[in-house]
Amino acid sequence: MAASFSVPSMIMEEEGRFEAEVAEVQTWWSSERFKLTRRPYTARDVVALRGHLKQGYASNEMAKKLWRTLKSHQANGTASRTFGALDPVQVTMMAKHLDTIYVSGWQCSSTHTSTNEPGPDLADYPYDTVPNKVEHLFFAQQYHDR
Structure with a gap:
């Protein structure tokens, strides 16, 4: 039997991951290493431009x-x-x-x-x-x- 997927729940899940990643970037930027760095863009802008696969x-x-x-x-x-x-x-x-x-x-x-x-x-x-x-x-x- 095929698993049923709900499009709205998949979208909500993706939005949740997006918001979690934005929060992660904001936390990173507020660390001692970057706290004095000023950027003309937001963490949301950066995360929106990233692909889905994380690269190290x-x-x-x-x-x-x-x-x-x-x-x-x-x-x-x-x-x-x-x-x-x-x-x-x-x-x-x-x-x-x-x-x-x-x-x-x-x-x-x-x-x-x-x-x-x-x-x-x-x-x-x-x-x-x-x-x-x-x-x-x-x-x-x-x-x-x-």
Whole structure:
């Protein structure tokens, strides 16, 4: 026997999920991390533009981890000491001893441009040079995490 579905109840269920997600976004935006951020749009606007399938991103998790790390240092009056990393071997060795790793625009511009021309950090390298290096290092971290 086929289950019977009531269109009005399905709509009410979807509206309930929508309102719950709006409340979740509003709570997130009122957290300490975002309480001073001003937006020209509402949580309702954001939720209305989202698809039905939730997506998760590694960058979101890493941003949350960085925020917690920085807040911890702030609370303890300490600093996050770091170094610039250029290759996966450096990242692997640094990860054991540092809580943050820095990717320098200058290092990328002088050693890892698509043109292979070293130079000063005048930001005259392709716009995706630093993001590509970050991706390369992150994928290496994921590999070593297996």
